[in-house]
Structure formats: structure tokens, C-alpha cells
Amino acid sequence: MYACIAVDGEISDTETDKLCELLVVKTLFHNQDLADHYHNSMLAHKQIGSKQLIDSSVSMVQESNRATLFTLTMELLLADGILGKKEKEIAEYLTDALFLDSNTAKKIVEVMLIRNAGNFVIVN
Numbered sequence: 558m559y560a561c562i563a564v565d566g567e568i569s570d571t572e573t574d575k576l577c578e579l580l581v582v583k584t585l586f587h588n589q590d591l592a593d594h595y596h597n598s599m600l601a602h603k604q605i606g607s608k609q610l611i612d613s614s615v616s617m618v619q620e621s622n623r624a625t626l627f628t629l630t631m632e633l634l635l636a637d638g639i640l641g642k643k644e645k646e647i648a649e650y651l652t653d654a655l656f657l658d659s660n661t662a663k664k665i666v667e668v669m670l671i672r673n674a675g676n677f678v679i680v681n
Contacts, residue, residue, distance in 0.1 A: 559598035560610040561630050564647040575636035579629050585622060607647055615654045623655040627662060631669045 558579075562572045580586045601610050618626055630651060634644045652662040 558626070558630050558633055559595065560602055560607040560614070561644070561647050561651060562633050562636075563599075563602050564607040565641055565643045569637040571637040572633055575633055579632070583629070585625065608650055611647075611651060611654050618655065620656075623657055624661055624665065627651060627655060627657055628665050628669070631665060635669060635673050 558576060562568050562576065580589075580591050598610065601613070605613070631648060634640060634648060648662075648666070651657075652659065
């Protein structure tokens with residue numbers, strides 16, 4: 558998730574707040590050393606970038622959690638109200654990296670857009 562919100566070189570306070578909220582609320586992340594994971598993700602991102610960080614992490618995501626992770630990531634990407642070109646590209650990259658069916662990914666994005674209608678701007 559960090560790799561996706563950091564892809565544009567800027568992580569807004571809103572994105573950081575949303576990431577923290579998701580990590581605390583979702584049982585998927587319970588019993589994890591979140592500060593350590595965040596720190597490691599930040600360092601790795603600086604060294605290898607978003608796509609390689611995703612590539613090195615995706616094997617740790619159980620298949621049953623992949624659609625959920627994609628949904629949470631889209632929630633993060635939309636948190637600051639702006640979906641830029643690099644964010645759209647990384648969402649597509651994540652879809653492929655997670656071996657997520659494109660129809661499933663499209664449905665998730667459609668629901669997120671409906672849910673957040675009027676709350677964000679898509680930058681071309």
C-alpha cells in the first residue's frame with residue numbers, strides 16, 4: 558500500500574491518516590509490527606521504487622486477500638481527493654502484480670468511484 562501512495566513522490570497527510578486508520582482497524586493487519594513495516598517500506602521505496610517494492614512484496618499476499626488489498630489500496634489512492642496519472646498507472650500495475658482479474662478490479666474501482674462521487678478529481 559505504501560508503494561502505491563508514494564508513487565507520485567508525495568504522501569499527503571490525508572493518505573498517511575487513512576493508511577494508519579486502515580492498518581489499525583482491519584484485522585488483516587493485527588498482530589503485525591506496523592511501525593517496523595512502515596519504516597522498512599519507506600526505506601525500500603527510496604531504494605527500489607514503487608514497482609519493485611510491489612514485486613518483492615506481492616508473494617506475501619495470500620490469494621484470498623488480494624482483492625481486499627487492492628480495494629484498500631484504491632481507498633488510499635482516493636483518500637486525498639486526487640487520482641493522478643502515476644496513481645492510475647500504479648493501480649493498473651498492482652492489478653497485474655496481484656494477478657487480479659481485470660473485471661474484478663474494474664468492479665472495485667467502479668464501486669469506489671460511486672462511493673466517492675464528487676469527492677475527488679481524476680487528473681489525466
